[in-house]
Amino acid sequence: MRRFDAPILENRELSRDYRRIEVEWPPDSGVPRPGAFLTVGVSGTTDPLLRRPFAVSGFDPRLGRASFIFQIRGPATRLLAERRPGTSLDVLGPLGKGFPDPPRGSRPILTGGGIGLGPMLFAARDFRNRAASGGWEAPVLVLGFRTAAQVPDLDFPEGTMICTDDGSTGMKGTAVEAADWAAAGGRYGPEAPPSYYACGPAPMMAALDRLAASRNAPYWAAVEQWMACGVGACMGCAVRLKDGSFARACADGPVFDGSRVDWGSM
């Protein structure tokens, strides 16, 4: 983990709701794994005050580039949307624990709900590139959106299924339904035991927890939580686990064994 000024290479609108920023990633700044995140200092003034966490959505060690996808939700992300290429971004990272590799022989089913697509895109590309050497099946990436206008303009990896709640593009239905179909063999067979990976809204994460449990499959979940320090010091980003204890999203996660997280508390 390091803090550095990262020159912005691109700040592009991907869809009505999402944008992507790509920055130069200095060679001595560590290697972000899928699931890891970075924090960005968004303003030179005291409002907004805190850094903002974003999951890494892509990393190219050869070109030294990293990207993250964000949604304009308030003043901080509005400021971020206005940042121009050529200027530098105050970046701290990489932070947090990433996704573990899929078990040998399993088919990774990666589910991203809404803005949760960022880390899942990164994981899908990484798992696909390393499938042969790692001994797992080619991953299926399921991305769920409310409507077609949300779907980002991106080159999705092979094996991506898009679904929308209103059926305006892709499959009509939820990402969980699509993930269930994919795990059952779907159009990507041959059948292999699934391993689940996900990032998205709590109800989706909870549904995948039940789905993974019903198939006796591992489930790795990247959580979202409000953060202050981002490095494990302040205990602000706690996540409640089913055993009643708390874990820190920033340092113990953001990737957790999804069967241990108390999704009802999120």
Place this chain on the structure above:
Amino acid sequence: MNPDLSVRIGDLVLPNPVGVASGTFGYGSEYESLMDLDSLGALYTKAVTPEPRPGNEVPRIVETPSGMLNSIGLANPGLDAFVRDKLPELRSRRCPVIVNVAGASEGDYLRVLERLEDEVGIAGYEINVSCPNVSHGGLAFGTDTALVERLTARLRGTLRSERPLIVKLSPNVTDIAEVARAAQAGGADAVSCVNTLVGMVIDVDRRRPRLARGTGGLSGPAIRPVGVACVFRVSRAVTIPVIGIGGILEARDALEYLLAGASAVQVGTGLFRSPDTPARVLSGIRDWMVRHQASRVADIPGMLET
């Protein structure tokens, strides 16, 4: 001119006036790769209570205009785990380590202090009688002058070492100077002020507080003028050193506290924005001292024109 940056708190000499505030810095290792811990004026640990505390329900933090609310609830692994797992590493630090002590009863504070008196590698104690986020202890002590004086006196009586006893004060009182005087009367070597201000944010769409516990403690630049005023009043009410806390992001902010009467400062929320804040603040204080011909940090409070 090379200004003398050292600061005296009781029998303890801090190498410089810029420390990191309890609760914002964990036990130090979290920030190790981002800054030079050895050059800190002091490291104030996360509060230590006798028993482990899981902390409050989530969400625990929310950003506010130029500040943030937290409701962590003194989450910590407890005294035994602190001594076993955290203290060995803290001992290896070259900066003074001041352990923040909290509890739900007088006995809790005494138990922590008694045990820590057997341990080496601790430079001092900061007594947290001002946490607004717990139901028992914390603020309940800090708002009652008689309780503050009695607790401080009992802790003073327990001390076998020369380690300074610093009482951390709450701004959530009618007269903070009176509480400071009580701490001094009880035998405190210094007071630190301020802890967070009680605050609340409501999500009007969901018609519920943004924090699970309802209220939390406000910190950051939003509270700086409150902190500076508290230090100004407290430093004129007591003869022991005052340590200023609240919204320090830049050297100028720290200098406000020093001019108001503080002997040293702590950076807290500023760390979340930028881990290099303590180093930047210290270097700016040094530059200011050269410009204003202050040879010692202790001279700065006397330089305020009123």
